[in-house]
Amino acid sequence: MPELPEVETIVRDLRPHLVGATVAAVEVGHPSVVRHPGLAEFLRALPGRRIERCQRRAKFIALRLDGPGSLFVHLGMSGTLTLDRPEVPARPHTHVRLRLGSGAELRYVDPRRFGRLMLGTPPELRAAGQLPPLGIEPLSPRFTAERLGAVLASTRRPLKAVLLDQARIAGCGNIYTDESCFLARVHPARPAAGLRPREVRRLRDAIRVVLRKAIRNRGSSIADYRDGFGARGAAHESLLVYGRGGAPCVRCGLPLAQSTVAGRTTVYCRGCQA
């Protein structure tokens, strides 16, 4: 579900309310979402900890705690992390609740339970196989056309597969990958290493424009996604290709093509993305 812009929106929403707050109590409804450490240790280690930072890395939410370690949350396909007043009834599939010293409640809701919560330092979690290798942040200043070119040059896999590969570029999912390829006018199934330098530059710029615009619009609420306060985003209202297979291309009017690339539904324009 949530890609970089959705996770970033949540982090920005929650940050002012979480930083400085103390975890007063923890309740876990469905233990399978707690991946590390074990449930008992998770319940033991969290209460009393103070949240020092609230940040995004790739599609992970990282709540840095006092003392060593962070609480990492990955939302999977259908997860949400919201701050609620405790008297508001919890929605179905609320699996974890953190009651805060402020009285508010941080709730992890995830119908499909593909998401997960983990507690520890990055090296610990990497050693436990819970935190995968993560590539460059596409919104960082280090994400230059040269850098993207180097990433793409290393493989002949389809471009889209590389953009979705979190170990190479962190944060892009199915929606914004298709949007970026369209904006850059490159075909998502082209071998990554085959892009010309000017196409790489266009793609680099397109990825940043697409992600920034989606953040400005507070994320795409196509199904389950909600912001840090449970409200829907508006980014899905201005998507150019995602979910529009068969509809006319906004640039040339040709019906948008839909096929499977890198195992994912992919929408693109045969005319504009040669």
Next chain:
DNA sequence: CCCCTATCCTGAGGGC
């Protein structure tokens, strides 16, 4: 290394 498929789950939507 690459690529595809199945898998973890629930819910929404379409066809009949």
Next chain:
DNA sequence: TGCCCTCAGGATAGGG
């Protein structure tokens, strides 16, 4: 109205 099928924004394991 209901049943069945397919599909979904993610990530990973296993097979060819």
